[in-house]
Amino acid sequence: MGRTFSRAASHSGRCGSRLGAVTLAAGVLAAFGVGCAAPTPETRPSLLLVVVDTLRADAVSAYGAVAGTTPAIDALAAGGVRYTHAYAPAPWTIPSHASLFTGLGVERHRVGIGNRMTAAPELVMLAERLRDAGYETAAFVENSLVGEPFGMMQGFEHTAVQPLTQGLAEIARAGSSTFDALASLDAWARRRDAGRPFFVFVNLIDAHEPYLVRPTNRFLPPGVDAARAAEFARAQSPMRICDAIPPADELAILHGLYLGDVAAADAKVGAIHRRVAAAAGAQLLVTIVTADHGEHLGEHRLLDHNYTVREAALRVPLVVAGLPDTAPAVVDTPVTLTDVTASVLTWAAVDGTDRLDGRPLPVAPGALPEPRDLLTAYSDSDAMRDDWPLDGKIPGPTPARKRQHCGAEDRVFGDMAALIRYPHKLIWYSRNAPQLFDVAQDPQERADLIDERPDVAQALQAELAARLARSRPFVRADDATVDPRAREALRALGYAE
Secondary structure, three states: OOOOOOOOOOOOOOOOOOOOOOOOHHHHHHOOOOOOOOOOOOOOOEEEEEOOOOOOOOHHHOOOOOOOOOOOHHHHHOOOEEEEEEEEOOOOOHHHHHHHHHOHHHHHHOOOOOOOOOOOOOOOOHHHHHHHOOOOEEEEOHHHHOOHHHHHOOOEEEEEOOOOOOHHHOOOOOOOOOOOHHHHHHHHHHHHHOOEEEHHHHHHHHOOOOOOOOOOOOOOOEEEEHHHHHHHHHHOOOOOHHHHOHHHHHHHHHHHHHHHHHHOOOHHHHHHHHHHHHHHHHOOOOEEEOOOOEEOHHHHHHOOOOOOOOOHHEEEEEEEEEEOOOEEEEEOOOHHHHHHHHHHHOOOOOOOOOHHOOOOOOOOOOOOOOOEEEEEEOOOOOOOOOOOOOOOOOOOOOOOHHHHOOOOHHHHOOOOOOEEEOOOOEEOOOOOEEEEEEEEOOOOOOOOOOOOOHHHHHHHHHHHHHHHHHHHOOOOOOOOOOOHHHHHHHHHHOOOO
């Protein structure tokens, strides 16, 4: 197993000196051919980061809940490190990618919070740090919300992003994009600078709703063929939540359609990994596969991933493969996407991880760092509209038409945040009483322990209140503007009216 120690050279060339907070696995340094000297651009690893948009952890077959959905991800997990308790910082695309790219929690970058939907130029992105450290940076993105209008492409030298003016309606209708990220990746690989390590980021949108009805889908319930699934899909409405939630047999069809999309995304993961590994050639390649958020499939009378900080929307898969001198492992330590940022910078020997909210991922079972609290947040973008009655009342029909069948007991109105001090998770609601869950014993969050464990609840409430008071994440940003192209993408993908 890799041992950790300070990067082995200072600016003056003395062995054993510490550079900031950067630590590297001893085996990684050995594999890079590094003794006393710091890694050079020629010896550092190339990096592949794949985000499968909207992928629940339990939809990946390596996690044991389903069989055969993700053979490509399973193969990477079998030879790498799989994290059983990885959390997204937010339940939707923009804020989670902002955390992944900045290494900051949502309360610090505030992208996707209140009315701020675009990353500020002054935020330093992961690709910028790697580019400035000598990496060639390239992004291949199917979800337009991760594109330039949202400030997410800062630092990428080569980009291929699903255009906002082409394909948004197609994505919204079909749940799968024909934008050819693989062809764009191949074109980049043919002309890339073989003398530099690279950082390749890929976002795949196949698993995002509406789900695609495929000619064959072995994950549909017995007796349900493509024609029956298509009939159901035509009748399906984004407003079927809360009192309008579909019955169990229809939810089973929805689940099957979703898993079919997951399998399609996994096939792309396999193809991408093969292509990028070929581009790396003799260079060491470290591959990370994760998701920006999960998806509700009927839990708590919810579908999609809006209006929630529940486990179904926050628990994501995380697999790291290719780390040298690192045995295959399953790590139960709770981690978050900002830890991916810190890890990538660490593996690339880039300083500055001490200024991030994340910390390098543990790569061995039982290698538990000191416990810490993980904060996740959801900002009700409709609630931040000027025409929303922010008076504490649950309104009737509003611009958030999806919630017309919901009431106060559904806890889907207003802002919300969760503080995870594993195994406990406190959920704060701006319009409802808080809840406390033991997510190790109760991963479905069915038993509210707020009255049974008052000491735990009070401690977590105090910490969460202090953090929200310091950062004021839900306050409107007066300087925030939404690019008209960005607003159109939000509408097309169901995040705005």
